Amino acid sequence: MNEAPADDEAAPVKEPRLWRDDGWTARVTKNMDDEGWAVEMIKDGEPEPALVGPWTMGRDKKNPKPLDASAFNTLVKTASEVLRRHEQQLHATLHKKLTVNTKSGPVRVTLDIVVDEYDPHALLAAYDAAGEELARLRVDAGFTLTAASAQAWLEGS
The missing domain is CATH 3.30.160 (Double Stranded RNA Binding Domain)
Structure with a gap:
């Protein structure tokens, strides 16, 4: 054939x-x-x-x-x-970052959205001036990162 x-x-x-x-x-x-x-x-x-x-x-x-x-x-x-x-x-849409001033110095806060058909979410993280991770939290994918929301999260954690 x-x-x-x-x-x-x-x-x-x-x-x-x-x-x-x-x-x-x-x-x-x-x-x-x-x-x-x-x-x-x-x-x-x-x-x-x-x-x-x-x-x-x-x-x-x-x-x-x-x-x-x-x-x-x-x-x-x-x-x-x-x-x-x-x-x-x-x-830029999926990865946001900003810096907020705290009593212990500037803290960089990042929001990384995880696109997932079944489990969309985001990871909120805080880093000190040396780049050491201070905190990490899983949040809803619709979380809006602003200076106010970052400050409130840092004060509450």
Whole structure:
């Protein structure tokens, strides 16, 4: 029995409307919002594109400009930056910190949200100026870290 070879997702593809290389796929598609073209950048293993944007028309003003190495490299750089910014924003949302002044000196208080489908929660921790942990408490994932809430927690612990 003769079986067809499986598609190799890692193999580079360099076609006018589809480029795949270095863990990324660029695909030029018809823009459904208007008469133009769009390009989407998908990181290998991800279900959704990291970047979707307009694509340039070709010389005939009908078909899209073909992808090339320079355009692909620029798209990879841009899509990577979008992902990096998204990761930074997510990190900032899940990890908060502030410093409060106490009688014994400044205390850094952190709130680390643990995203869990079944048991979402957060860890509240306090550290002295030397970085030694003073206290740790599991709190609700919706806990809001403010100077007032940190101060109240420190005074109560």
